[in-house]
Amino acid sequence: MTTRLPTGVSPQTAAVHAGEARYVAYHSLTVPIVQTATYTFENTDALIAYQEDKMFWDVPERVEYGRYGNPTVYAAEAKLAALEGAEDAILVSSGMAAITTTLLILLSQGDHFIITEDCYRRTRIFCNSFLARYGIDCTTVKPGDYDAMEAAIRPNTKLIFSESPTNPFLRCLDYPRLVDIAQRHNLKTVIDGTFGTPVNIRPLEFGIDLVVHSVTKYLAGHNDLLAGCVVGSFETTTALRQAQGVIGAVVDPHTAFLILRGLKTLGLRMAQHNANGLAIARFLEDHPKIRKVWYPGLVSHPDHSLAAASMTGFGGVVSFEVESDGPGASRFIDACRIPHIAPSLGGVESLIEQVYIVSYYDTAPEDRLALGIRDELVRLALGVEDTGDLIADLAQALERV
Numbered sequence: 001m002t003t004r005l006p007t008g009v010s011p012q013t014a015a016v017h018a019g020e021a022r023y024v025a026y027h028s029l030t031v032p033i034v035q036t037a038t039y040t041f042e043n044t045d046a047l048i049a050y051q052e053d054k055m056f057w058d059v060p061e062r063v064e065y066g067r068y069g070n071p072t073v074y075a076a077e078a079k080l081a082a083l084e085g086a087e088d089a090i091l092v093s094s095g096m097a098a099i100t101t102t103l104l105i106l107l108s109q110g111d112h113f114i115i116t117e118d119c120y121r122r123t124r125i126f127c128n129s130f131l132a133r134y135g136i137d138c139t140t141v142k143p144g145d146y147d148a149m150e151a152a153i154r155p156n157t158k159l160i161f162s163e164s165p166t167n168p169f170l171r172c173l174d175y176p177r178l179v180d181i182a183q184r185h186n187l188k189t190v191i192d193g194t195f196g197t198p199v200n201i202r203p204l205e206f207g208i209d210l211v212v213h214s215v216t217k218y219l220a221g222h223n224d225l226l227a228g229c230v231v232g233s234f235e236t237t238t239a240l241r242q243a244q245g246v247i248g249a250v251v252d253p254h255t256a257f258l259i260l261r262g263l264k265t266l267g268l269r270m271a272q273h274n275a276n277g278l279a280i281a282r283f284l285e286d287h288p289k290i291r292k293v294w295y296p297g298l299v300s301h302p303d304h305s306l307a308a309a310s311m312t313g314f315g316g317v318v319s320f321e322v323e324s325d326g327p328g329a330s331r332f333i334d335a336c337r338i339p340h341i342a343p344s345l346g347g348v349e350s351l352i353e354q355v356y357i358v359s360y361y362d363t364a365p366e367d368r369l370a371l372g373i374r375d376e377l378v379r380l381a382l383g384v385e386d387t388g389d390l391i392a393d394l395a396q397a398l399e400r401v
């Protein structure tokens with residue numbers, strides 16, 4: 001692939017140019033959508049030559065079938081790898097597919113691993129129910145409790161999986177401490193970096209082995225597709241590619257094109273998400289109708305100093321309790337005119353949700369409370385709208401609490 005991109009460019013420049021060939025078919029500026037299920041060979045000799053050569057390739061020089069690769073997908077993967085400063089990246093059909101495929105290739109029957117309690121709910125379900133059926137054991141520890149994490153390590157422990165920042169309380173990891181524990185016990189580290197994005201923090205630079213993302217969120221950024229990725233060493237992504245060919249959770253070329261397109265504005269969008277997050281967290285913290293706000297950019301957040309030392313921005317998600325009960329929070333949400341009521345985050349449109357109704361409706365109230373999820377807890381995933389307009393809208397809606 002011919003590229004002229006200088007090394008060491010900023011994330012926004014990499015987001016625009018990295019991963020894309022300088023010259024592509026038909027003199028197109030943008031990466032073409034190679035919308036095909038399979039690929040042709042000129043004759044039988046060409047097919048045999050391909051089969052002979054394939055065994056010696058590090059990187060595929062051509063593709064034979066859609067489940068094993070696609071040129072549009074390769075370009076999006078190369079851009080994601082450049083953004084994280086990784087050797088390689090692999091795109092899969094959703095964030096959950098990224099997490100499940102990664103854990104399936106890194107763990108075997110009889111292995112044990114550790115996750116933190118505030119991981120994405122479906123991740124916890126996969127770890128505690130699915131993997132248990134295959135004889136893979138998991139211990140859940142509280143976020144920020146590194147002594148409990150180290151105490152949970154057994155002779156058969158293989159890896160530590162965590163998120164940072166987490167949902168909904170935006171707890172942030174002490175990466176040097178986590179990496180130190182993992183290295184002393186020879187464990188792999190896997191981080192779900194969805195809430196951070198490579199614009200705000202790049203976990204691989206701290207010595208983390210693998211980062212997974214729900215590309216659905218900030219990376220694609222427009223609330224219009226589902227995808228996931230895993231970034232890290234070439235060795236791991238090669239194993240993941242082989243697994244993907246068998247498991248089949250591939251991303252289609254049109255989705256890859258939308259990811260390429262979305263990534264070009266990642267730096268611009270994150271600047272606005274970060275600015276909205278900080279301004280609105282401050283506005284809410286000072287408001288009499290708000291009891292408590294969780295945002296790593298606020299000095300009151302338990303991980304503020306960690307986050308301030310390691311992140312260049314704190315993202316667009318702000319969680320808070322209104323000074324009321326569940327119905328009071330619902331009245332406030334229903335009175336908002338800009339944010340839509342919807343799950344998810346990271347897109348250009350602001351989304352708002354009452355956490356227990358969206359994510360814990362089937363959970364008993366006492367179990368929700370044990371996780372700190374009160375009925376009046378609201379999660380606001382800020383988009384890229386004008387900060388002043390958002391504040392004015394929240395201010396009028398808070399009158400209804």
Ligand SMILES: *Cc1c(COP(=O)(O)O)cnc(C)c1O
Nearest residue numbers: 094095096120192194214216227
């Ligand atoms: C949304 C999300 C996921 C799941 O991603 P999908 O693309 O919806 O499968 C995983 N982890 C985090 C932190 C998320 O926010």
